[in-house]
Amino acid sequence: MIDPAGNLNVRQHVRRQCRIDARARLDGPGASQVALARSITDAGRWFSVRVVDISEGGLGLESPVFLPRACTLLVRTTPTSQDDNCQVPFECRVQRVTMIDRTPLYYLGLSFVGDLRAQAQAACRVSAPAGGEP
Numbered sequence: 001m002i003d004p005a006g007n008l009n010v011r012q013h014v015r016r017q018c019r020i021d022a023r024a025r026l027d028g029p030g031a032s033q034v035a036l037a038r039s040i041t042d043a044g045r046w047f048s049v050r051v052v053d054i055s056e057g058g059l060g061l062e063s064p065v066f067l068p069r070a071c072t073l074l075v076r077t078t079p080t081s082q083d084d085n086c087q088v089p090f091e092c093r094v095q096r097v098t099m100i101d102r103t104p105l106y107y108l109g110l111s112f113v114g115d116l117r118a119q120a121q122a123a124c125r126v127s128a129p130a131g132g133e134p
Contacts (some may be wrong), residue, residue, distance in 0.1 A: 013055035020051040020126065021078040024061065027091065028072035040065055049108075051077065056120035058111040059092060066106050067094050072113060077126055090119055 023046040026034055041047045053060035059075060067073065074089040096109030112119040 013057040015053045015055045015060070017053050018051060018126075020054075022049050022051050022061070022075050023047065023078065024049045024063070024065075024073050024075045026067075026071060027074045030071055034067065034071060036065060046076075049075065051075070051126075052107070054123050054126060056123055058095070058109070059090060059123070061108040061110060062100070063106050063108050064104060066097065066099075066104070067108060069094050069097060073110075075110070090122065091115075 025041075025044065025046045026036070036045065036047065047063075047065055049064075050062045051059050052062050061075070071094045073092055073094070075092055076089045090110075090112060091114035092110035093113050094108055095111050096107070098107045098109075099105070100107050112123075
């Protein structure tokens, strides 16, 4: 988004820091073009990630898997209790990728795609119990 002064303004929503275990899998037309190691994924091609920040516009993940920009994926948080009703998968597109550790570990900046309103509401529900601060 470009502001009235002509500056590029990427961030549109307040980001809340958190640490929420989740699962992710490739989705969409480009999913078949990315090969994942069998040791990382389960039979449904899900792999473990951690949500480290969340906003109404997207998620920030720590991932052991490098994913190229513009890939789409589904992210589902791991329930923290029996009554956790936020199991709607987030549909996301990879916007940024940064290697943060040689383990390897990557930071993936994701933006929501699909039903943005429902996902923004789910993001608020998920981040509330995590006690995230802006």
